[in-house]
Amino acid sequence: MKRTTFADMQCSMSRALEVIGDWWTPLIIRDLFIGVARFDQLVADLGISRNLLTERLKLLEENKLVSKRAYSEKPTRYEYVLTAAGADLVPVLMALTAWGDKWVRPAEGKPMLFKHHTCGNVFSPEITCPHCAGAVDATTVTTLPGPGGRKKRGTMVIAELLTKAQQASA
Amino acid sequence: MKRTTFADMQCSMSRALEVIGDWWTPLIIRDLFIGVARFDQLVADLGISRNLLTERLKLLEENKLVSKRAYSEKPTRYEYVLTAAGADLVPVLMALTAWGDKWVRPAEGKPMLFKHHTCGNVFSPEITCPHCAGAVDATTVTTLPGPGGRKKRGTMVIAELLTKAQQASA
DNA sequence: CGAATAAGTTCATTTATAGAACTCACTAAA
């Protein structure tokens, strides 16, 4: 049957996945960030099917991660540009790339490096806590229910589990 | 036809997506992190089809993000535990959640909060540069070709683009 | 014995993906 929608799950990660959770979308965003912005270039770079690219770009536009801009009249030609929301996803994709570099790196080494222009260094992104500037990892973080927490599909078990854990610690 | 594999693309993000790039897998990892670890619990929490969950867990095990552990003999019963590689993905998913909190938050507010036990604060994860501790965003970072950069499907256009940009800046 | 629990399998139906071929509007070369 049709794909289950994550849009109405009460979980920000699920909702994010509704927008970028399919195979090609993160690669399209990566390409737009790097500067591959036109339809045929995207097809050439990724080897994606043209009908799929059309569909994905349309969805990205509807979700306001990407906007379409004419770079030529006469033959009307468009290119695709990341919006603020789309650009804000770039660091997350960099963090995912860093994970890939660490765990599924090709034998030849890292395919791509990131350079931070604020300090001039080539770096590997880290995920940190803004309060203490320390690294965040699975062992030093716990989850708490937020104001939007609800028990529904996607959080049927989790919703109660978080509440109980909080009560136990209180 | 069958889904295009990203496993042989010369890009760490693509390779990461080969492992966690489908709809349900990130949610499964989220649940395992939070403590929903058994088959029927996962079905109940997510509303995922049982055959799909079986398939996803098998793939996660093959890719060494998850391991299966018997918690009962006699009726042999298993639960699923994140490996080091799987746990290392948790901060990335938290960063994605933070993006979701910012751009596609439910009307009721954040469904879930993170608490950093190193400093005791509830926080929203940030992606930073380990050299200067500054935030990383799309405007302050550029990409350079790495030693494993290659021109093949997934990087046909990008490979040359990065090389040219580097030569131009040199 | 009969019902319940946990962890899957099997199956029919619906939807998505892949890849190739085709369309349409213009432009540059012969």
Next chain:
DNA sequence: TTTAGTGAGTTCTATAAATGAACTTATTCG
């Protein structure tokens, strides 16, 4: 001034994957 080429899609068919419900299997509890 036909002819070929470019860019951005659309249309088409086959194959593969997702959904949801029903069915298995093994074991324990009342």
